[in-house]
Amino acid sequence: MSADSIHAGAGPAARPWRPAAALKASAVLHAGGLVALAAAPEAWTAVLAALAANHVVLFGASFAPRSGLLGPNLTRLPAEAVARREIAITFDDGPDPEITPRVLDCLDRAGARGTFFCVGARAAAHPGVVREIVRRGHAVENHSQQHSTAFGWYGPDRLRREIGAAQDTLERLAGCAPAFFRAPFGVRSPFVDPVLARLGLRYVSWTRRGYDTVDADTARVLARLAGRLDAGDVLVLHDGIATGAQRGQPAVLEVLPRLLELAAGRGLKPVTLGAACGGRSGA
Numbered sequence: 001m002s003a004d005s006i007h008a009g010a011g012p013a014a015r016p017w018r019p020a021a022a023l024k025a026s027a028v029l030h031a032g033g034l035v036a037l038a039a040a041p042e043a044w045t046a047v048l049a050a051l052a053a054n055h056v057v058l059f060g061a062s063f064a065p066r067s068g069l070l071g072p073n074l075t076r077l078p079a080e081a082v083a084r085r086e087i088a089i090t091f092d093d094g095p096d097p098e099i100t101p102r103v104l105d106c107l108d109r110a111g112a113r114g115t116f117f118c119v120g121a122r123a124a125a126h127p128g129v130v131r132e133i134v135r136r137g138h139a140v141e142n143h144s145q146q147h148s149t150a151f152g153w154y155g156p157d158r159l160r161r162e163i164g165a166a167q168d169t170l171e172r173l174a175g176c177a178p179a180f181f182r183a184p185f186g187v188r189s190p191f192v193d194p195v196l197a198r199l200g201l202r203y204v205s206w207t208r209r210g211y212d213t214v215d216a217d218t219a220r221v222l223a224r225l226a227g228r229l230d231a232g233d234v235l236v237l238h239d240g241i242a243t244g245a246q247r248g249q250p251a252v253l254e255v256l257p258r259l260l261e262l263a264a265g266r267g268l269k270p271v272t273l274g275a276a277c278g279g280r281s282g283a
Contacts (some may be wrong), residue, residue: 009152012179012200026208043197065186065205071193074180074204074277075234081233081276087263089270090115090206091252092182093213093240094142095122095129099250100239104136106253109152110260112270117182120145120166120282122240130173139272142166142178142201159195167199180204180273204273209236222255226262234273235259 042156077086091108094100095118107114116133118140123130133140142149145165154162161271163181171177179199188203196203208228210221223233237252263270 012133012177012198015197017197019193036218065183066192070188070190071196073226074202074273077208077232077273078278080278085231085267085269086149086271087229087268088115088234088273089232089256089259090117090141090182090204090234090236090273090278091239092117092236093120093122093147093238095126095133096240097126097129099252100126100129102248102253103212103239103256104132104138106256106260107138107270108136110257110264110270111274112260112263113272114270115141115180116239117141117143117180117273118166118170119143119147119240120169121147124169127173130170131175134174134176134266138174139172139274140170140178141180141182141204142170142183143182145169147184149185149186152189154189154191156191156195159189160198163192163195163199163201168200168218202277204234205234206236210251212253212255213238216251218251218254221251222258226256226259229259229262229266231268 002117066073076082076196077088089112091114093098093102094116103114116138118130118133120142121199123140130140140144142163143166148162150156167178181196181199181204182204186205194201208224210225212218213220224248225237229235237256239250239252260270
């Protein structure tokens, strides 16, 4: 099935793409530069400097995961979820046949719900794990098909194929089309948002992340997530990359039980992103 036909009659509806203010300003700057060059060719150095500065800003925004310069970016839950004392604990890079089921067990013991940003290719390799995520009341969302380190450099066509293929894979395995997307490594170019609009996806980053894939010190990972933990937070851990921890197991399995205890102690309820944002499932 092609990326263009993924949502025929199912899943989130496409929405009109409205360029972010920074992209509109960039377009105006480029048009103005052409006008200036036509009127005063000798001003080419100033025009070139202005355009270069513009591209530096956009490039920097691509590597600022929580920035909204390139399009809407959900970094915290909406006010209604805050009033309900809800948080969202999200898991990237899975599913993993060893780690993900243990994460699910931990969530079950706490009566918590999680959101799993799954890589399409990994989901296709472990379909039973994807179905188990859904069966237990959690959400499966889109984290690209291949999770390539080159994702931030993809052009529009490649992005449509990459994000669309994951949407197709995950909808088929989970029985419900993802409603949210998170870019690999949190890196997104100006070309991502038009693709998300076409697929009806909302972009999500986070309030804070634990860096559990690069830091084996689980006390530090937990402190990053829970130090200022409050209603409305969107937190990131990983169930797809095994990081050595103090007792020789992936950091997420050390951190998650303590994070859930702290959340309960503060009267916070972990729910899926869809439930928090007034959508489907998983309260």
